[in-house]
Amino acid sequence: MSLLEIENLSLDIGAQPILKGVDLSIEAGEVLGLVGESGSGKSMTALTVMQLLPEPARTTGSVRFNGSDILAMSEERMCELRGDDIGMVFQEPMTALNPLKTIGEQVAEGIRWHTGANRKDAETLAQKMLERVGLPAAMFPLSRYPHELSGGQRQRVVIAIACALKPKLLIADEPTTALDVVLQAQILDLLRDLVDENRMGLLLISHDLAVVTEVADRITILRGGEVMEAGDTAQTLSAQAHPYTRQLTLASMHVPSRVNTQSLIGAEPLLDVRGVTRDYPVRRRSLFAKSEPFRAVDHVSFSMNAAQSVALVGRSGCGKSTLARIILALDEPSAGAIAFRGEQITGLDQTAMRPARRDMQVIFQDPYGSFDPRQRVERLVAEPLHLLDKRPTGAERRDMVATALHEVGLQSNDMHKYPHEFSGGQRQRLSIARAIITRPKLIIADEPVSALDVSIRAQILDLLADLNQRLGIAYLFITHDLTVARAITDEVLVMEGGMIVETGKTAEVLSHPRSAAARALVDAAPDLRRALARRMQEQG
Amino acid sequence: MNGPTSHATAAEAGFFARAFTNRSFVIGFCVTAIIAAMALLSFFWTPYDVTRLIVADRMQPPSSAHLLGTDQFGRDMLSMIMVGARNSIAVALVAVGIGMGLGVPLGCWAAARGGILDEVLMRFNDLVFAFPALLSAIMITAIFGPGAINAIIAIGIFNIPVFARVSRAGALALWPREFILAARAAGKGKALITVEHILPNIANLLLVQGTIQFALGILAEAGLSYLGLGAQPPMPSWGRMLFDAQTRMVVAPYLAIVPGMAIVITVLALNLIGDGISDTLDPKLRRRP
Numbered sequence: 001m002s003l004l005e006i007e008n009l010s011l012d013i014g015a016q017p018i019l020k021g022v023d024l025s026i027e028a029g030e031v032l033g034l035v036g037e038s039g040s041g042k043s044m045t046a047l048t049v050m051q052l053l054p055e056p057a058r059t060t061g062s063v064r065f066n067g068s069d070i071l072a073m074s075e076e077r078m079c080e081l082r083g084d085d086i087g088m089v090f091q092e093p094m095t096a097l098n099p100l101k102t103i104g105e106q107v108a109e110g111i112r113w114h115t116g117a118n119r120k121d122a123e124t125l126a127q128k129m130l131e132r133v134g135l136p137a138a139m140f141p142l143s144r145y146p147h148e149l150s151g152g153q154r155q156r157v158v159i160a161i162a163c164a165l166k167p168k169l170l171i172a173d174e175p176t177t178a179l180d181v182v183l184q185a186q187i188l189d190l191l192r193d194l195v196d197e198n199r200m201g202l203l204l205i206s207h208d209l210a211v212v213t214e215v216a217d218r219i220t221i222l223r224g225g226e227v228m229e230a231g232d233t234a235q236t237l238s239a240q241a242h243p244y245t246r247q248l249t250l251a252s253m254h255v256p257s258r259v260n261t262q263s264l265i266g267a268e269p270l271l272d273v274r275g276v277t278r279d280y281p282v283r284r285r286s287l288f289a290k291s292e293p294f295r296a297v298d299h300v301s302f303s304m305n306a307a308q309s310v311a312l313v314g315r316s317g318c319g320k321s322t323l324a325r326i327i328l329a330l331d332e333p334s335a336g337a338i339a340f341r342g343e344q345i346t347g348l349d350q351t352a353m354r355p356a357r358r359d360m361q362v363i364f365q366d367p368y369g370s371f372d373p374r375q376r377v378e379r380l381v382a383e384p385l386h387l388l389d390k391r392p393t394g395a396e397r398r399d400m401v402a403t404a405l406h407e408v409g410l411q412s413n414d415m416h417k418y419p420h421e422f423s424g425g426q427r428q429r430l431s432i433a434r435a436i437i438t439r440p441k442l443i444i445a446d447e448p449v450s451a452l453d454v455s456i457r458a459q460i461l462d463l464l465a466d467l468n469q470r471l472g473i474a475y476l477f478i479t480h481d482l483t484v485a486r487a488i489t490d491e492v493l494v495m496e497g498g499m500i501v502e503t504g505k506t507a508e509v510l511s512h513p514r515s516a517a518a519r520a521l522v523d524a525a526p527d528l529r530r531a532l533a534r535r536m537q538e539q540g
Numbered sequence: 541m542n543g544p545t546s547h548a549t550a551a552e553a554g555f556f557a558r559a560f561t562n563r564s565f566v567i568g569f570c571v572t573a574i575i576a577a578m579a580l581l582s583f584f585w586t587p588y589d590v591t592r593l594i595v596a597d598r599m600q601p602p603s604s605a606h607l608l609g610t611d612q613f614g615r616d617m618l619s620m621i622m623v624g625a626r627n628s629i630a631v632a633l634v635a636v637g638i639g640m641g642l643g644v645p646l647g648c649w650a651a652a653r654g655g656i657l658d659e660v661l662m663r664f665n666d667l668v669f670a671f672p673a674l675l676s677a678i679m680i681t682a683i684f685g686p687g688a689i690n691a692i693i694a695i696g697i698f699n700i701p702v703f704a705r706v707s708r709a710g711a712l713a714l715w716p717r718e719f720i721l722a723a724r725a726a727g728k729g730k731a732l733i734t735v736e737h738i739l740p741n742i743a744n745l746l747l748v749q750g751t752i753q754f755a756l757g758i759l760a761e762a763g764l765s766y767l768g769l770g771a772q773p774p775m776p777s778w779g780r781m782l783f784d785a786q787t788r789m790v791v792a793p794y795l796a797i798v799p800g801m802a803i804v805i806t807v808l809a810l811n812l813i814g815d816g817i818s819d820t821l822d823p824k825l826r827r828r829p
Contacts, residue, residue: 328725350729357727370718374740380719384726434722 001067003028003201004049004169009061011044011225013054018044019225021061028168029199031192033216033233035206035248037453038424041225042205046171049203050088051078066168084114087162091174093154097146103130103157104142111164129160133190151316152183156190163194169201170194176211180316180480185524188215207453209252210483210526213237213535221245234535237528247455252528254458255487256465268342269303270441270474271327276300276336278322296322298498299336304491306441307472311485311506313521314495320478323495324444327476328362329353341441358387361435365447367427371419377430378415381405384438404433408463425456429463436467446478461487482525486510494518558820565816571809575802579625588616590623591774599792608798611781612788617795620776621802627688627771628778628806632757634692636750639699644746646700647707648738651715652730662708665701673698674763681769688771695760699753706749710742744818751814755807762803778802 002025011019019041026032036042047053049063051070063070065086070078082088090096098106107126111117117125127137133156146154155175162170172191176184192215195202206212212219213233220230221244229242240246277300279293296319304310314320325331327338329345337346345356361384364370371380381401385392392400402412408429419427428448435443448464449457465488467473477489485492485506492509494502496517502509513519559565587607594614602609608617646665650658677694684690714720714737723733764770765779773780778799785795 325721330721330724350727354727357725360725362722362725364718364722366718370722372719372723372737372741375737383723383728387727431722 002026002064003030003066004203005062005064006045006049007062007064009045009048009059009063011041011048011053012058013044014056017225018057019048022222022225022227024220024227024230026169026201026203028201029195030218031195031202031204031216033204033206033212033219034222035209035212035219036222037207037455039224040222042207042222043173044225045222046088046173046203046205049169049171050082050086051075052082080114083110083162083167084165085168087165087167087170089155089158089162089170089172089175091177093151093158093178096158097154099146102143102145103135103140103149104144107157107160107164108142110161114165126160126164129164130157132194133157133160133163134186135160152179152186155179155183155187159187159190159194163198163200166198167200169203171203171205173205174207175204177206177208181482181526182315182520182524184211184526191215208526209237209248209454210528210531213528213531214526221248234532234539237532238536249528251455251458254454254461256458256462258465258469258488269339270306270308270341271476272303272339273323273327274301274337274339276323276326276333276338278319278326278331279334295498297326297333300495300498300500301336302493302500302503304442304474304476307468307474308491309468309475309477309489311477311479311489311492312495313479313482313485313492314517315480315521318495319498320495321446324362324446324476324478328360328444329357354387354389358384358438359441361438361440361443363428363431363435363443363445363448365451367424367431367451370431371427373419375418376415377401377405377417377419380419381415381430381434381437383434387438400437401433404437407436407467408433425452425460428452428456428460432460432463432467436471436473439471440473442474442476444476444478447480448477449484450479450481464488480521482510482521483527494521559816562816562820564812565820568809568812568814568816571805572813575625575806575809576629578622579629582619582622582626586616586619586622588619590615590619590776599788599795601792602794609792609794611784611795615776617781617798620781621778621798624776624778624781624799625802625806627765627775628758628761628803631688631692631695631761631770632754635695635699635757635760636753638692638696639703639753640746640750643700643703643705644707644739647704647709648711648734650704651708651711651738652734658708661704665704668698668701671698674760677760677764678767678769681764686764686769686772688775691761691764691770694764695757699757702753703746703749706745707742710745711738714738714741748814748818751810751817755810755814758803758806758810 004026006022006024009019009022010017022041022045024032024034034042034045044053048059049065049070051073059071065081104123104126107129108119108122111122111125112119123142127142130140130142131137135153135156140153146157149157175191176187179187188211191202191204194200204212204216216233218231219233219236221228221242223244228244229236236245237249240249276297277295278297279295282292282294300323312320312323322331326333333346337344339345340356340360343356345353378398378401381404382397385397385400398415401415405412405414410426410429410433419430422430445464449460452460461484464475468475475489477485479485489506492504492506493500494509494515494517502513502515502518509518510522513522597610597614598612600606600610606616606618608621610616611620646661650661676698677691680694681690711734720733720737723737728736761770762779762782765777766783768780768783770779771777781799782796785799788795
């Protein structure tokens with residue numbers, strides 16, 4: 001008898017079918033990777049097991065946990081199960097914790113509720129659990145609040161809550177998607193260790209094949225609510241019997257074809273950053289203590305040429321986004337200067353900045369947050385046209401928007417729609433259309449593909465590479481993901497603690513990292529090919 | 541659920557077309573429309589003249605001749621409610637207008653500039669908030685004399701910090717969003733961004749707050765005229781009708797019930813409209829089947 005056995009599970013929400021005949025099973029001590037793109041029903045499968053589905057949901061089929069049918073269970077019985085025998089880890093560590101309660105209270109809460117232990121015993125147990133997930137009491141006392149912890153530390157607290165009562169089954173829904181690669185590797189290790197220690201079953205939900213390959217024993221691939229293929233991870237992914245499996249694997253390893261566009265050496269650099277520093281004031285600890293400002297960016301200097309594609313990689317909080325905002329003149333540097341096309345742009349007023357802004361555009365990470373929900377695509381994509389000296393007429397403006405939409409592979413009649421009518425990948429195309437409409441020389445892209453599914457990610461990378469070739473746009477790619485850096489850039493800058501610690505050709509830095517920061521990033525980066533090779537080797 | 545949808549028509553249909561599919565909006569809107577129509581009608585026609593006193597008909601219970609009965613001077617209650625509605629609506633509407641007209645620009649300005657200006661504006665706001673609104677309104681009308689105009693100004697002043705605060709909070713939540721950053725990267729200034737992006741996105745907050753303040757304005761006007769500080773006789777008003785009725789509660793309870801119900805129904809209808817608007821304008825709720 002399996003620990004969890006799902007047979008022929010179908011789920012409808014309202015009139016919409018979400019899952020169609022899903023089968024999967026997890027043994028004790030086994031990691032099952034559930035892979036699929038957004039909307040494939042991965043999270044809904046997890047919520048079905050937890051019986052936390054939204055209201056108008058109807059399920060058929062059977063979900064047996066430890067032999068008893070979950071679908072037929074009463075709510076009271078489910079409450080006993082949740083958090084005791086089945087634990088859950090969510091994607092967003094920022095919102096999965098209650099900001100008003102200390103971490104000790106939050107870990108102890110479940111223990112007290114389920115075991116009826118008194119506060120003192122529960123806290124001792126909570127302490128032990130927090131230590132187990134890597135938050136020792138000396139540095140992280142129980143009285144800490146979530147906002148005092150970083151993203152990775154918060155995710156450890158969430159895992160401590162889920163595992164405090166040694167559940168038989170742990171469901172982890174994209175547990176590392178919001179974290180940088182180094183933290184991701186640490187959290188995956190922790191989960192794997194907890195599985196081995198307690199002979200726990202782990203249902204690991206992810207869109208990232210590389211992550212699943214590193215951790216999961218078996219894999220189930222979902223698409224549109226149906227199981228496409230299931231089986232041993234290494235075998236399934238190397239045999240690629242099902243066409244969709246092949247498509248996913250190829251997309252995960254996709255590298256856009258691009259001619260090396262090394263621009264003219266010796267020409268005047270397009271962007272020249274000299275000694276840029278940014279200090280943020282820190283709130284004083286006491287009335288008389290002098291406050292040390294926090295230095296987010298520390299004497300950064302680099303330059304890039306026209307049509308060159310440069311990656312700026314680093315872990316979260318290393319100052320890369322602050323640097324991007326300073327280059328875009330959305331933030332003022334405390335010291336240092338930036339020259340764009342040979343002209344100094346630091347300290348210019350808005351009017352004097354206009355020509356520079358025209359040639360420098362931006363793409364943001366979140367395709368959902370980067371558009372005003374109340375405006376139509378035509379106005380949104382045309383926004384940078386505000387920078388032209390001569391305002392285009394209505395007809396000219398529509399023409400330019402149509403051209404930009406065509407260039408990113410959308411239709412010209414899409415301009416009459418609102419942003420919510422597009423999918424995530426299409427919205428990222430809209431962001432790119434907005435960025436290229438003024439024919440800029442430089443685009444700063446802040447994690448442009450990290451919120452996208454693998455197949456969409458491959459398409460967007462292709463599009464960006466293509467625009468680089470056709471329009472000669474230089475890119476500054478900000479990312480923590482080395483596969484993206486490798487796929488699309490010539491040079492790489494590695495940042496840590498506000499400083500650039502290593503620069504060089506992308507391929508060289510990634511194969512022979514010299515600095516500790518670069519090495520940590522390279523080692524932790526999930527790589528499907530490498531992970532598969534290792535799995536095959538282990539199994540002989 | 542985030543996939544592309546074919547709800548282009550739903551999004552493109554005007555706001556009112558969508559609002560009219562919302563039950564609470566429809567109910568609230570209809571009731572408010574009836575009250576507003578009554579108030580408008582009273583300019584041209586009322587069942588009886590509210591300035592004529594017919595003592596012989598005093599304190600008649602509701603009948604076919606006087607649908608809502610008559611008061612202690614024999615005036616027709618329905619006619620008085622109609623003329624009183626005019627007064628209540630005008631006072632509350634202009635007071636909300638004053639509050640929005642001054643409060644929203646102040647709040648948006650504070651949010652856009654930040655720093656010391658924000659601090660000064662908001663502390664001043666707190667200062668105005670610290671005065672109990674109705675008591676201060678009484679003070680203002682006591683100094684400048686009772687009357688509808690002074691009541692409007694008094695209620696209006698205390699609407700300003702409410703709108704300033706709501707619009708500042710809404711704007712502050714929007715400023716760090718990526719689409720605002722994108723607009724800044726497109727070289728738009730803070731004033732232009734406020735007009736193009738901030739205001740449309742806080743419009744739902746402001747509309748909802750506007751209907752709440754409108755309802756509160758009607759209550760405040762009733763309170764002031766109850767104390768004799770609002771519209772002056774012979775102009776009828778709901779608040780003074782309540783005041784006049786209280787000594788006759790036992791003899792003729794409908795004298796208090798009729799203006800009381802008028803106030804309650806109006807306030808309720810306005811709150812329903814507010815609910816309906818916030819449901820309709822919220823794009824997350826909008827696509828729920």
